[in-house]
Amino acid sequence: MADSTPLLLSRSESSNESKQPPPSLDETIEHCIGEFGVAQLFQAILVSFAWVFDAQQTFISVFTDAEPTWHCTSDSCTSASDICHLPQNSWAWDNPNDTSIISEWGLQCASSIIRGLPASSFFMGCLIGGLMLATLADSMLGRKNLLFLSCLVMSFSGSFTIFSNNILTYSALKFVNGFGRATIGTCALVLSTELVGKRWRSQVGVIGFFCFTLGFLTLPAFAYVNRGSSWRNLYLWTSVPTIFYSISVHFLVRESPRWLFVRGRKDEAVSILKSIATAGSSGILMSFSNLELRKESWNVDTYSAIKILLKKKWACRRLLTVMAVVFGIGLVYYGMPLGLANLSFNLYLSVTFNALSELPASLVTFFLVDKLNRKDSLLVFTTLSGVCSILSVVTGERSANLQMGLELVSFFSACTAFNISLIYTLELFPTCVRNSAISMARQSLVFGGMFSPVLVAAGSRNRFLSYGIFGMVIGTCGLFVICLPETRGKTICDTMDEEEYNSTKIDLPVVG
Secondary structure (H helix, E strand, O other): OOOOOOOOOOOOOHHHOOOOOOOOHHHHHHHHHOOOOHHHHHHHHHHHOHHHHHHHHHHOHHHHOOOOOEEEOOOOOOOOOOHHHOOHHHEEEOOOHHHOHHHHOOOOOOOHHHHOHHHHHHHHHHHHHHHHHOOOOOOOOHHHHHHHHHHHHHHHHHHHHHHOOOHHHHHHHHHHHHHHHOOHHHHHHHHHHHOOOHHHHHHHHHHHHHHHHHHHHHHHHHHHHOOOOOHHHHHHHHHHHHHHHHHHHHHHOOOOHHHHHHOOOHHHHHHHHHHHOOOOOOOHHHHHHOOOOOOOOOOOOOOHHHHHHHHOHHHHHHHHHHHHHHHHHHHHHHHHHHHHHHOOOOHHHHHHHHHHHHHHHHHHHHHHOOOOOHHHHHHHHHHHHHHHHHHHHHHOOOOHHHHHHHHHHHHHHHHHHHHHHHHHHHHHOOHHHHHHHHHHHHHHHHHHHHHHHHHHHHHOOOHHHOHHHHHHHHHHHHHHHHHOOOOOOOOOOOOHHHHHHHHHOOOOOOOO
16 A cells, blocks of 8 residues: 655644644744844855855856957058968967966967867866756755865865866866856755745845855956966966865854754754754744654655656646746856957956846845745846847947947846746745755756857857847746746745645645
8 A cells, every 4th residue: 555755744633633733844943043143144144155156166267268369560460360360470469378278278279169168168067067966965965065065176176277288188177167066056045045034035045146246256356466477376366265165164054954854863953953043032942842853755865856856747847947947047147258258348347247237136136035026027037138138239230338238237137037046946846855956947057058158159250149049048938937836925845745735735645
């Protein structure tokens, strides 16, 4: 005879159906930890700071892999000449050769595939790393340990990059760098939001977006300070601090009490709740004394979370829809910063403007996330991004300033859509598979980013092949959000059965 999947919270017997059902784990935890206190704020900021290093490694190739400026050294050369058709002694780089991998390894005339290999390798590493590591935070390692290991791999691979002496070695290390980086944002977002109650969950999630903006902003500052010096210095400036941060995560960050409860580790969870609870909260042990906690019986191996997401029709439908929407966002989110070198603006200022556009995107999410319907806001911002991206192609020949303005609006809209999509995904899936679901959504984002270098290279000759396609894809993919349920203001669940029960509002069926 088939047994039903056990629930995290025990339900009353049929004879006691008239009694008030026990509070959910989410409500119990929120009651225990009290108001948002100093300990929770410290944990949230420390965990979210991982996004700073994530942003730096994601966009560092904008500077290290850029083609430097050059000048003529003979009368047979003009500034409008094709550098690949000029004699070697008729031109020279404006800066030392080691300021970029292009000038150091003589890649100025290499094919777009070769020149884009490091960036593509990075995104390929992100994709494979996300697929391989996605469920470790939900299964054996937990949120904290995976965040620690991911930051450590990213920092060491970035440090070893300085020893690269050719494009293949460099690309291989970029792959490892992306592999390690793959789950940092996901773990940081999930861990920070699971340490607080429902009232502050959305605001705490946005802290990571601010940290990502901070990392994006510091990158052009570091690059400007190191202008004229080796591109290897930029990797040292961004990788060495990450090593020290990884150590602080290991010793100072707390594991998610929600994950510990789902895994059946009640004593550890209660101990962590005691350490982060505010002074006014009380009765933690009493709150959990009558709460029957069992880990999910299906979560027995690393990839069980993905299996159960695909097995449940409602979960599979939600996951595929979210991934379709985020794919379009990823094409713009990663493609536009990489394509800044094709614009007629100063590269440092262009990157800075794009980084600054993430700040209002984070502010919009922070202050309006509790007031915005997830579906409507995603639809509006993806459509706006798509329209502005296409218009930037049309107006590019008339006004460079207008083109830059439209590019910034498009990127701002994509950033806002990305922020909301992460919060939305966090609310669509229960605790037991939440990290895996967000990981899959982020892999879809990276999958969109994998196509960006190719389109950016093609866009150097025909801008519609980059910005035009960016706009068409994000606008079309954004329409899929119509298929998802609204989650604003709803209590998140902890098990698949609870989510299914709340979604259908009927008795849970027996699972064979």
